Amino acid sequence: MKHAFALLALPLTLAACAYASGPSASARQADVAEGRRLAEVNCSTCHAIGPTGESRNPLSPPFRTFSRNYPVNALEEAFAEGILVGHPSMPEFRLEPDQIDDLLAYIESIQEERGG
Ligand code: HEC
Numbered sequence: 001m002k003h004a005f006a007l008l009a010l011p012l013t014l015a016a017c018a019y020a021s022g023p024s025a026s027a028r029q030a031d032v033a034e035g036r037r038l039a040e041v042n043c044s045t046c047h048a049i050g051p052t053g054e055s056r057n058p059l060s061p062p063f064r065t066f067s068r069n070y071p072v073n074a075l076e077e078a079f080a081e082g083i084l085v086g087h088p089s090m091p092e093f094r095l096e097p098d099q100i101d102d103l104l105a106y107i108e109s110i111q112e113e114r115g116g
Pocket residue numbers: 039042043044045046047057059060061065066069075085086087088089090091093103
């Protein structure tokens with residue numbers, strides 16, 4: 001994973017192109033697998049992004065615990081604005097709306113406990 005930072009920008013660009021050429025972008029289904037890939041590329045250097053495991057950066061809460069603090073959907077706005085909420089040492093992320101959908105669908109899918 002030591003090349004994760006070098007890969008940061010490129011996959012986002014590629015993903016945006018792929019979606020632009022796809023059918024009706026706004027009506028598409030969120031893609032959990034793509035969300036996982038985005039998390040791996042952009043977030044896993046600090047956060048534990050899977051259903052198990054510890055964060056590499058101990059200050060970063062594991063993704064599976066996000067819903068302890070708030071509904072995962074509440075993150076959508078923060079992501080759309082480029083993030084973030086107390087991310088002092090975090091690079092600014094610019095995600096396309098489709099990528100945010102995918103990322104949230106993935107984060108939702110690995111929550112350890114559900115609010116309802
Ligand atoms: C360079 C390290 C780093 C990277 C990369 C990173 N984060 Fe974080 N993130 C942190 C730290 C540190 C915190 C805790 C900040 C705090 O609570 O003060 C945090 C907190 C968060 C929180 C708030 C969690 C909570 O329960 O309050 C969210 C949501 C989040 N990160 C999402 C992401 C997403 C999505 C990505 C990838 C797009 C990402 N982070 C990439 C370091 C990082």
